Amino acid sequence: xxxxxxxxxxxxxxxxxxxxxxxxxxxxxxxxxxxxxxxxxxxxxxxxxxxxxxxxxxxxxxxxxxxxxxxxxxxxxxxxxxxxxxxxxxxxxxxxxxxxxxxxxxxxxxxxxxxxxxxxxxxxxxxxxxxxxxxxxxxxxxxxxxxxxxxxxxxxxxxxxxxxxxxxxxxxxxxxxxxxxxxxxxxxxxxxxxxxxxxxxxxxxxxxxxxxxxxxxxxxxxxxxxxxxxxxxxxxxxxxxxxxxxxxxxxxxxxxxxxxxxxxxxxxxxxxxxxxxxxxxxxxxxxxxxxxxxxxxxxxxxxxxxxxxxxxxxxxx
Amino acid sequence: xxxxxxxxxxxxxxxxxxxxxxxxxxxxxxxxxxxxxxxxxxxxxxxxxxxxxxxxxxxxxxxxxxxxxxxxxxxxxxxxxxxxxxxxxxxxxxxxxxxxxxxxxxxxxxxxxxxxxxxxxxxxxxxxxxxxxxxxxxxxxxxxxxxxxxxxxxxxxxxxxxxxxxxxxxxxxxxxxxxxxxxxxxxxxxxxxxxxxxxxxxxxxxxxxxxxxxxxxxxxxxxxxxxxxxxxxxxxxxxxxxxxxxxxxxxxxxxxxxxxxxxxxxxxxxxxxxxxxxxxxxxxxxxxxxxxxxxxxxxxxxxxxxxxxxxxxxxxxxxxxxxxxxxxxxxxxxxxxxxxxxxxxxxxxxxxxxxxxxxxxxxxxxxxxxx
Ligand code: SF4
Numbered sequence: 103x104x105x106x107x108x109x110x111x112x113x114x115x116x117x118x119x120x121x122x123x124x125x126x127x128x129x130x131x132x133x134x135x136x137x138x139x140x141x142x143x144x145x146x147x148x149x150x151x152x153x154x155x156x157x158x159x160x161x162x163x164x165x166x167x168x169x170x171x172x173x174x175x176x177x178x179x180x181x182x183x184x185x186x187x188x189x190x191x192x193x194x195x196x197x198x199x200x201x202x203x204x205x206x207x208x209x210x211x212x213x214x215x216x217x218x219x220x221x222x223x224x225x226x227x228x229x230x231x232x233x234x235x236x237x238x239x240x241x242x243x244x245x246x247x248x249x250x251x252x253x254x255x256x257x258x259x260x261x262x263x264x265x266x267x268x269x270x271x272x273x274x275x276x277x278x279x280x281x282x283x284x285x286x287x288x289x290x291x292x293x294x295x296x297x298x299x300x301x302x303x304x305x306x307x308x309x310x311x312x313x314x315x316x317x318x319x320x321x322x323x324x325x326x327x328x329x330x331x332x333x334x335x336x337x338x339x340x341x342x343x344x345x346x347x348x349x350x351x352x353x354x355x356x357x358x359x360x361x362x363x364x365x366x367x368x369x370x371x372x373x374x375x376x377x378x379x380x381x382x383x384x385x386x387x388x389x390x391x392x393x394x395x396x397x398x399x400x401x402x403x404x405x406x407x408x409x410x411x412x413x414x415x416x417x418x419x
Numbered sequence: 420x421x422x423x424x425x426x427x428x429x430x431x432x433x434x435x436x437x438x439x440x441x442x443x444x445x446x447x448x449x450x451x452x453x454x455x456x457x458x459x460x461x462x463x464x465x466x467x468x469x470x471x472x473x474x475x476x477x478x479x480x481x482x483x484x485x486x487x488x489x490x491x492x493x494x495x496x497x498x499x500x501x502x503x504x505x506x507x508x509x510x511x512x513x514x515x516x517x518x519x520x521x522x523x524x525x526x527x528x529x530x531x532x533x534x535x536x537x538x539x540x541x542x543x544x545x546x547x548x549x550x551x552x553x554x555x556x557x558x559x560x561x562x563x564x565x566x567x568x569x570x571x572x573x574x575x576x577x578x579x580x581x582x583x584x585x586x587x588x589x590x591x592x593x594x595x596x597x598x599x600x601x602x603x604x605x606x607x608x609x610x611x612x613x614x615x616x617x618x619x620x621x622x623x624x625x626x627x628x629x630x631x632x633x634x635x636x637x638x639x640x641x642x643x644x645x646x647x648x649x650x651x652x653x654x655x656x657x658x659x660x661x662x663x664x665x666x667x668x669x670x671x672x673x674x675x676x677x678x679x680x681x682x683x684x685x686x687x688x689x690x691x692x693x694x695x696x697x698x699x700x701x702x703x704x705x706x707x708x709x710x711x712x713x714x715x716x717x718x719x720x721x722x723x724x725x726x727x728x729x730x731x732x733x734x735x736x737x738x739x740x741x742x743x744x745x746x747x748x749x750x751x752x753x754x755x756x757x758x759x760x761x762x763x764x765x766x767x768x769x770x771x772x773x774x775x776x777x778x779x780x781x782x783x784x785x786x787x788x789x790x
Contacts, residue, residue, distance in 0.1 A: 150737070152722075152730040152751060179694055188497035191697035195731035198692045202734035214694070327505035327522070330496035358466060360499055360727035364506050367464035371509055384466075 103129040103235060105211070106172035108163035109136060111156055111193070112180065114283040119252035120176065123228065126244035127235040132170050134163040137290035141166060146387050148203045154356040155386050156284050157192055159291060161203050168204070174211050175200070181216040187332045188218070190361050260311050275405055276305045278344030280337050280369060281354035282362075283310065285385065292354055293391045295383065298398060299352075307348060309340040316343055326368075334365035341369050350379035350405045352398075357386035379405055421446050422521075423486035425474040428638035429563050430663060432595045433556040438490075439598070440552030442543030448481035451641035455480060460754045462510055469642055469723035469753050470635040471503050475510055482516060493524035498697040498728055526675045558600050562607040564662050566590055567647075569614050571658065574651030575625035578618040584648055586614055625656040626772055629710035631703040632721040633729050636752055637661050643721055643752060644761050650719075653769045658715070660706040661699060691735035700728030704735050711743035717772045718745060724753035746772055 105124050107113060113120075113133070124131050134141075137159055145162025164175060177200050180193040192199070197212040211234075213227040225245055232241025277299060285292050286308060299306055309317075317339030321329065324342070329335040337353075344351055353369055355362040366382060373380035381401040383394065422438050423446040424431070435445045449455070451473050459476030478489055494501025504522045511518055521536050541549050566587060574583040590610040597603055628650060636642045637659055650657050673679035681695060687705035695701050707718050720736055722729035733749055740747040748768045750761070 150730065150733040150749075152725065152733065181694070186495075188697075191497040191700070191727045192731055194497070194694050195692065195696040195700070195728075198694070199731060199734055202691065202738050212693075326509075327493070327502065330501060334502075358725045360468075360725055363464050363466040363468075363725060364499055364502050367467070367506060368509060371513055374513075 103174065104132050104170075104172045105129045106132045106134070106164075106167040106170060106175045106208070108160055108167055108175075108177075109134045110160040110163045110288070111196075111284045112178075114287045116252065118255040119248045122248040122251040123232070123244050124176075126247060127232055127241065129235060132167065132172050134167045134170070137163070137288050139290075142290070142387060149199070150203075152358060153199070154192070154359045155291065156282065156356055156359075157196070157199065158387070159288070160196070161200060164200055164204055164207075168206075168208060172208055175208050176211045179212045179214045181214065182218040182332075183215065183224075184217055184332050185220070186218060186328075186330070187335065188330055189332050190359075192360075256310075260313070274303060274305075275350070275402065275409070276307065276348045277405075278340070278348040278351045279306055279308045279354065280340055280344075280351060280366075281309075282333060282356075282359075285354045285356065291385060292383075293385070293389060293394045295352070295354065295394060295398065298395060302402060304402070307344065309336055312336075312340055312343055329365070331361045331365070334361050337365050338368060338372075341372060345372075345376050345378045348378075349409055350381065350401065352381045352383065352401070354383045354385065357384045357389075379408065420444070421485055421487045422490055423448060423478070423481035423484075423488070424490040425477040426451050426639065426641075427470075427635055428640065428663075429567070429591055430560070430638070432563060432591065433560040434490075435595070436559050436598060437552040437556035438540075440544070440555055441540055441548040443540075446481050446484050446486040448477040448484070448486075451477065451639065455641075456754055462514060464506070466725055467506070468499060468726050470500070470639075471506070472754065473639070473642060474503060475507060478507065478511065478518075482511075482518060486518070488519045488521060490521050490523065493522045493528070495525055495528045496697070500698070525671075555598060555600065555603070558603045559594055560664055560667075562594055562603055562610075563591065564664055565607060566610055566614070568659070569611055571647060571651065572656055573614050573617055573619060574648070575654045575656050576619040576621070576623050578620055580652060582617055583614065583651070586610075586617065590614075623654060625654050626716045626769065626776075627656050627658065627714075628717045628719055628769075628772075629658045629660055629706065629715050630719050630721060631660050631706045631710075632699065632719075633723060633726050634661050634663075634666065634699055636721045636723055638663065642723070643750075644756065644758060646719070646721065646750075646765075649762065649765055650769070653766065655769055657719075658710075660710070661702065688735070691739055692732055696728045696731045698726070698728035700732045703729060704732050704739065707736055707739050707745075707747065708743070711739065711745040715745065716776065717768065718747045719768070720747060720749040722749070722751055724751050746775070 107120060121131050141162035142159055144165050145158040145160065148165060149158045149161050167175065177197045179197050180189055182188050197210050201207055201210065211231060213231040215224050215227055217224045228245045229241045232244055279286055286296060289297055296306070317336055320339040320342040321335055324338065329338060341351065351373065353366055355366050370380060370382065421444045424434050426448060431447050435447055438445045455473060455476030458479045459472035459474065463472045463475050491504040491507065493504055504520060508520055521540065523536065524533055526533055570583050570587045577583050590606060593606050594603060597606065630637055640647070647657050669679050681701060684701050684705040685693065687708045688701060692701060692704045703720060710718050736747050746768065
C-alpha cells in the first residue's frame with residue numbers, strides 16, 4: 103500500500119510519527135516534494151480565496167501527490183492534541199477542504215485525532231486506522247512504537263540545537279522566531295527568511311527548542327484567559343521565554359490566519375510593554391521576497407544599533 | 420454600577436431588560452455605525468474579524484457615555500470569539516482605560532467563576548431579579564425574532580416601500596419601553612396583526628432566499644449592510660437560518676446539560692463536511708442542503724473576512740450548489756466593504772436567479788406543449 107503524505111502543515115511536526123506508524127504496518131510512505139512556485143499556484147487556484155496560505159499550499163501538495171500513484175491519501179482530522187485545547191479549526195475540516203477542492207481525489211485516511219478529553223482517544227483513532235492494514239496487536243504496537251519515535255525525535259532535535267557549539271559561543275545577534283512550524287520550516291513559504299537569517303550569521307532560537315513544561319510554566323504566569331489554541335499557547339509561552347534572552351523577536355504569520363490574528367496581536371502588545379524589538383512578517387501568496395529581505399535588513403540594523411548602544415552604556419555607565 | 424455590552428442586532432433590547440430587572444443601570448452603546456467601525460478598526464488587530472472591531476467600537480462609545488462594567492461572553496474555542504474578551508481587555512488596557520469586564524463563560528468550562536460573577540450581578544435584587552430578568556428577556560427576544568421573521572415575509576410584498584421597516588422599528592421601540600410580560604405579549608400580538616395588515620400586493624410571488632453563515636453578521640444589520648432590507652426591497656423573501664432563540668436553546672441550555680447533539684446536521688451535511696468545525700460552519704452546510712431540499716431559489720452565505728469556520732465550508736457550499744442546482748453566493752464583509760459594490764452583487768444574484776427561473780418555466784412550457 104502506498105500512502106501519500108503532503109509535505110505541508112503538520113508534516114513538519116508529526117512526520118516521524120506518521121512515517122514510523124505506516125511503515126510498521128507494512129505500508130510505503132510517499133511524501134510530496136518540497137514546496138515550489140508551482141505547488142503554491144496550483145493550491146491557490148484550487149481553493150477558495152479566503153483560506154490561509156498554508157492550507158492552500160497543502161492542497162497544492164495533495165494535487166502533486168495524486169500523480170505519484172498512491173493508494174491512499176493521509177489527511178488526519180486533527181481536532182485537539184492536548185487536553186481542553188484545540189488547534190486551529192482548519193485542521194478539523196482539512197479532509198473536507200481537500201475533498202471539496204480536488205477532483206478525483208484518492209480515498210482519504212482521516213483518523214479523528216481528538217485529545218480534548220484524553221489522549222487515549224488519539225490512540226484509539228490511530229489503532230482503528232491501523233487495523234485497516236494489520237491486526238489489532240500489530241496496530242497497537244505500531245502506535246506505541248511510533249509515539250516513542252516521535253518523542254525521541256523531538257528530544258534529539260532540541261538537544262542538537264542546544265549543544266551546537268556554534269550556538270553556545272555568543273556571536274552577534276540572537277533572534278527568537280515565533281510562528282507555526284509549517285511556516286518556519288518551509289523555505290518557500292517563508293520566502294527564505296530563515297535561510298537569510300542564518301546566512302546573516304544570526305543565532306536563531308525557535309519554539310521547537312522549548313519543552314512543553316517550559317511553555318506551560320511561562321503561560322501559567324500570564325494574567326490572561328486560558329489560551330485554548332495549542333499553537334497560540336506555545337506562541338505566548340515562547341515569547342515570554344525569549345524576552346530577556348534574545349536581542350529581538352521575529353514572528354512569522356500567515357496573513358489571513360485566524361488564530362494568529364489574535365495571538366500575534368498579543369505578542370505585539372507584550373513586545374511594546376516589555377520593550378522587546380519585534381518584527382512581524384505576514385505571508386500570503388502576494389508577498390514578494392525582495393520586500394521581505396529589505397525589511398529584515400532594516401530590522402537587523404536596528405538590533406545592531408540597539409545592542410551597540412547597550413554595550414556603550416555598560417562600558418561608560 | 421453602569422453596565423454595558425456589545426451590540427448584536429436587536430439583542431440589546433433583551434439584554435437591557437435582563438440587567439435592568441437585576442437592578443443595574445444599563446448603558447446601551449449607540450447602534451453600530453460608521454463611527455463605531457472606525458473607532459474599532461483603529462484600535463483592533465488588523466486581521467481580526469469584523470465582530471471584534473465592532474465590539475471594541477461599541478465599548479469605546481459606551482465608555483464615553485459613562486459605562487463602568489463591560490459584560491461580554493466568553494467561549495472555549497475553537498472559534499476566535501472565545502478569545503475576544505481577553506484581547507479586548509488588553510486593547511482597552513493599552514489605551515489606558517481602566518474598566519472591569521464580566522466575562523460570561525460556558526457553564527461547563529468554568530462553573531465556579533460563573534457562579535462568582537453571577538453573585539456580583541445578583542447582589543442587588545437576588546435570585547428573584549435574575550429569574551424575572553431572564554423571563555422578561557426571553558419573552559422580548561421571542562417577540563423580536565417573530566416580528567423580524569414576519570417582516571421578511573411582508574417586506575417584499577409591501578406596496579409602499581419602507582412601510583414594513585418603519586413599523587418594525589416602531590414596534591421594537593415599544594418592546595424596549597415595556598417591562599411586563601403581559602405588555603410584551605400584547606405588543607407582539609398587535610404588532611403581528613398590524614404588520615400582516617399592511618397594504619400588500621398579493622399578486623407578487625417573491626423569490627425565496629435563505630441566509631446561512633456566521634451568526635453575528637447575520638444578526639447585526641450594520642455588519643451585513645442591511646442585507647435583509649435590501650433583499651426585501653428587491654422583492655425577495657428571506658429566511659434567516661440562524662436565530663438567537665434557537666442558539667440559546669441548543670448551545671446554552673441543552674449543551675450545558677450535555678443533551679445537545681449535532682447528529683441531524685452531520686447527516687444533512689454528509690458528503691460535504693463530516694465534522695464540527697467551530698462557529699456555525701456545520702450549520703451552514705446542513706442548512707444549505709435543507710434549503711435546497713425545501714425548494715428555495717437561492718442561498719446567501721455571509722461571513723466576516725478571515726472567519727475560520729465559514730471559510731472552511733465555503734468549498735463545500737460550492738459543491739452543494741452544483742449538486743443541488745441551487746445558486747449560492749458568498750458575501751465576505753469587513754471594514755472595506757462598500758455599499759455600492761455590495762448592492763450590485765446582490766442585484767446581480769437576484770437577477771441571475773430570476774432569469775434561471777424564467778428559463779426553467781420556459782423549458783417546462785415547451786416540453787408541455789410538445790406532448
Ligand atoms: S493556524 Fe492559521 S495558518 Fe495555520 S491552518 Fe489555521 S488559519 Fe491557517
